[in-house]
Amino acid sequence: MSSHSNEHLTEKHDTTSHDSISDADLPYAPEEVDYIDEKEPWEEYDHEAEKRVRFYQTKRFWIRCVIILIVILAIFIPLLLLVILPKVVQSIVNGSHMTMSQLNMTDATETGMKVSLTGGIGNAGIFPATIVFPEPIVVNWEGKQLGSMLMSSVKASGGKASIVDETTFTIIDKDAFTDFAKQMLSIESFVWTLNSKVEVKAMGRTIKNINLTKNLNMLGMNGFSAVTINSFTMPGDAPNNGGAYVELITSMNNPSPIGMVLGTMVLDMFFNGTYLGQVTATDAVLVGGSPSPLTLKGTLFRQTNQTDLDNVGVLMSNFLAGKVTMTSAKGVSVKPDGVNAVSWLSNGLMALTLNVPLQSPTPLNVIRDISIKDMGMVFNNATPYIPTASSNTVTAGFKLPFNITIGMQNVSNTMSIVYGGKTLGDITAAVWSAANSNIPDGLIVFSLPPSPLVVQEDAHAEFDQFVADLTVKQEQTFIVTGLANAISSTPMGTITLTGIPFNSSVTMAGLNFNAINAAVTNVVVSGGNSDYIIMNQLVNLPNPSNLSVTGGSVLLTVYDKVTDQFLGELSIPSLKVVPGANPTPTQFLFHPTNATLRDQFLSEYLIGSNFPLKVVGSSDSTSIVELQQAMSEVVIASTAPGLNPPPNLVTGGTAVSTLSTLFGDRQTTTTVQMINPLATDLLVTGQVTQVSWEGNFFGTINAVYQQTVPANGAVTSPDLILQHPSGLDFGIFLTTKFVPTYPLIALGGAMVPFDLDVLMSVLVGGPNGYPATISYKQQQQIMTKMTIL
Incomplete structure (x- = not known):
């Protein structure tokens, strides 16, 4: 490389040494730094863009986050598992709630019992969990430990869990549990506090030593306040005169979730302070939260104290009447196995006073089919609408729901009469009456002593x-309702049964007056005045019924049945109709408005003929207000008989003829002996008599005179002129037929039978009597003679 290049490297090295930065301190490798430092000028723009990258988009940021997270997890996870999670679980357990819907106790002993549980846990957290009970749950009540029980594990899901378990409850404090048992049977509610240590398995972990403290609100049995009687019977008499067997089937309503197998339970029965007897239930079971049938059998003891007998009478009366009677029962003992008593259970039951409302579940209708064999009603003006009712024989069917020996000795009753759907009045028996009872046949026979029948104000019409229908119709049906009382002999003693209701229809035969024929007998014309003739007689009012009516004086109107014309009034001084013929003394006030009918009636009476009558009543026939409607509907058929045998009014007579009878005025002086068959004086004011002999007209007596014929007496008339017919024919008749037939006429006289056709004007009753004309025919032998003078 050129020297220029070496210088450049040397300069680079010096720069690095000058900064004193190690490779470890650099966020990037040294090579990357050399690359960046040795950028070309045309790369300047890209370098500025790289400086604008966000910090969380760099690898350095995420490396640092991972390091921090690892550190945190290393610290927090043990903290969560060892410290936080148990506290969270404890908090969830504390916030949960427990209920118990059923807790049944069986096989009770002095130290404990078996229990079966049904309940639930709510608000148990959002995570599935299993709750384990490694230790017994201790049950506390009012600060006292009652007992403990082990429970099986419970699985919770969705914040709730179901409890279904069977376990053993061990009594810790027997005295406390006895007190609890007493209270549980009587109180409405109580609180159990449950304490224990539990384990919770959740999220793969087991959290131990979690404190469980729960208040369990429970309903008590509340004294079985809704006890009902489904059946109450007495199957028979107890032996040795010891009372009566009794059997009750009850329904014990147990509001508490706690159920018990009681086994054999013994109770003493009381009413109003009277010890009634003792009953026992076997195989008794109280089901929690529902009614429990319980059959109690025992004996109702015989009572000797009058107060106790009165209480038994009230108890029996109320039951027969369908009324509620609150009796009480006190526990004597409980033997779950039927042999051995459990003290805490027996003590609890003995502390309980069980209120038992004794009432028949269905109406008993003890008294039925009442038959009134006879009934009397006495009406009195002094007490309108309060007649006196009575009966010699009332028969009632009865059916008691008991199979015991019972006899009715005396009875009394309050009776209402219902007719046409309306209550007419009430009869309250004034005194007790003797009764005879036939228990096998279910009959009781008694009488109704004379008692007031008080008619209601709104039922007078x-x-x-009602009275009218009983009077004129053949039979009538009505209803009797009321309350009966009876002094009765029973196995419990002689008791008074009161207020036994009855309701029965009664059909009675009526007087049926409009269908009878009232025969008249013993007619006596006893008097007369200017207004009427008085006839006394007996009128038979046949009564086919067993109804008796007494109702004061009655005045009926009498008509001729054939012509329907008025004849007079029939007066009944004292109406009294009893079953049978009823020959009733009456007076017939005879004063027809038709003179022809008047004379016909009297004439037929004297000759023994019967006269058909129609007797009619009206609202004016009686002053008894209750009978006015009845009288207005009365129409009685009757027959007035004549004198029987009919008498001959003329018993004898004389006829004295002279020559003038043949040759002059043809008159014969005549006298007759006549009788008065009436029981009152008869004033004869004249007569027109046609005299015949063997069908031949003999003459006429037409005389006006006054002669009183005394009652049931006889008189001889004054001289009367018999006017013979004029003309030759009558003379020839006398000389050729009549005198030759009786030749002794000229020699001293002969008895000659003449036919008399009499019209006699009379005043019945004497000089101030009732005027009438009697038409009368008879044949009578008259001493007939002829003299020369």
């Missing part, structure tokens, strides 16, 4: 129609 409906009650009136």
